[in-house]
Amino acid sequence: MIDEDETRLDRAFVALGDPVRRAIIARLSRGPATVNELAEPIPMTLQGVSKHIQVLEQAGLITRSRDGQRRPCHLNAVALEALTAWIDNYRLIAERQFRRLDSVLTAITPMQEEEEK
Amino acid sequence: MIDEDETRLDRAFVALGDPVRRAIIARLSRGPATVNELAEPIPMTLQGVSKHIQVLEQAGLITRSRDGQRRPCHLNAVALEALTAWIDNYRLIAERQFRRLDSVLTAITPMQEEEEK
DNA sequence: TATTTGATCAACCGATTGGTTGATCATCTA
DNA sequence: TAGATGATCAACCAATCGGTTGATCAAATA
Numbered sequence: 090m091i092d093e094d095e096t097r098l099d100r101a102f103v104a105l106g107d108p109v110r111r112a113i114i115a116r117l118s119r120g121p122a123t124v125n126e127l128a129e130p131i132p133m134t135l136q137g138v139s140k141h142i143q144v145l146e147q148a149g150l151i152t153r154s155r156d157g158q159r160r161p162c163h164l165n166a167v168a169l170e171a172l173t174a175w176i177d178n179y180r181l182i183a184e185r186q187f188r189r190l191d192s193v194l195t196a197i198t199p200m201q202e203e204e205e206k
Numbered sequence: 207m208i209d210e211d212e213t214r215l216d217r218a219f220v221a222l223g224d225p226v227r228r229a230i231i232a233r234l235s236r237g238p239a240t241v242n243e244l245a246e247p248i249p250m251t252l253q254g255v256s257k258h259i260q261v262l263e264q265a266g267l268i269t270r271s272r273d274g275q276r277r278p279c280h281l282n283a284v285a286l287e288a289l290t291a292w293i294d295n296y297r298l299i300a301e302r303q304f305r306r307l308d309s310v311l312t313a314i315t316p317m318q319e320e321e322e323k
Numbered sequence: 324t325a326t327t328t329g330a331t332c333a334a335c336c337g338a339t340t341g342g343t344t345g346a347t348c349a350t351c352t353a
Numbered sequence: 354t355a356g357a358t359g360a361t362c363a364a365c366c367a368a369t370c371g372g373t374t375g376a377t378c379a380a381a382t383a
Contacts, residue, residue: 098228099223099224099225100223101223102219102220102222102223103219103220103223104223105219105293106216106217106218106219106220106221106223107216107371108212108215108216109371111215114296115296117300118295118296118299118300118303119299120303123329123330124329124330124331125328125329125330133371133372133373134372134373134374135329135330135331136330136331136332136372136373136374137371137372137373139330139331140370140371140372141371143331144370157329157379157380157381158328158329158330158379158380158381159329159330159380160329160330160331163300163303164296164299164300164303165300166297166300166301166304169293169294169296169297169300170297172293173290173293173294173297176222176286176289176290176293177286177290178235179231179232179235179281179286180283180286180287180290182235182281183234183235183280183281183282183283183286184283186235186237186280186281187283224341226341240359240360241359241360241361242358242359242360250341250342250343251342251343251344252359252360252361253342253343253344253360253361253362254341254342254343256360256361257340257341257342258341260361261340274349274350274351274359275349275350275351275358275359275360276350276359276360277359277360277361
């Protein structure tokens with residue numbers, strides 16, 4: 090259980106790496122929906138869609154409640170926030186590196202802009 | 207070629223769904239590195255690491271330059287930004303939904319907090 | 324109670340993935 | 354020029370994935 094966060098992060102990223110599952114996320118962003126409602130526009134069997142939903146649930150990206158025999162799905166904002174936080178961390182570092190490299194280059198070849206004109 | 211963006215997004219998310227590849231991203235956040243340098247701390251053959259790097263490159267998450275026989279890798283901030291933008295969009299919507307639901311619930315059962323005490 | 328409906332479980336299958344070993348390529352260097 | 358080095362290519366393998374069909378379950382309804 091020591092790498093529980095790691096596998097959770099794995100599952101979340103992999104889950105988003107499928108266009109069907111991203112379409113489900115997009116649909117849920119307009120409000121909760123049942124399995125049948127989510128499956129309706131997708132050219133796939135209900136069981137197939139159900140599997141995709143389970144992947145999203147195991148990744149923590151969605152949660153499910155119970156309403157009689159229906160199982161409404163909801164987006165989980167907290168999980169999405171964890172993903173953006175992870176990516177954003179490295180994004181900012183990469184951007185900082187790029188700016189630093191840029192300043193080094195302009196310091197080495199200060200006439201570059203003029204020459205290109 | 208109509209769904210080029212879609213498959214690019216697929217590849218990027220799937221690429222991040224592997225702890226080895228995320229470790230490579232983390233290493234590159236401290237500056238560019240060659241294949242050998244990236245492979246050194248990873249308990250895997252050089253060919254295995256090379257494959258992971260190719261996955262990251264095809265996903266657009268890293269770029270590669272040439273320095274003699276070396277192929278230094280660099281983080282691609284632009285690709286990371288596209289990912290955060292995608293996730294953040296739905297995250298914000300989900301949070302807004304949650305707040306709205308919250309306000310509806312407190313409006314329906316205004317005495318809930320008191321009863322639970 | 325019998326039937327329909329929403330959803331899952333189980334088994335299967337082809338395609339893809341993640342890793343290996345062995346060979347090869349291209350560049351650097353003695 | 355002859356090795357040594359950085360990196361990739363090719364073939365293979367076990368495991369996982371994405372989808373199907375068929376059976377089943379539990380709740381709603383006639």
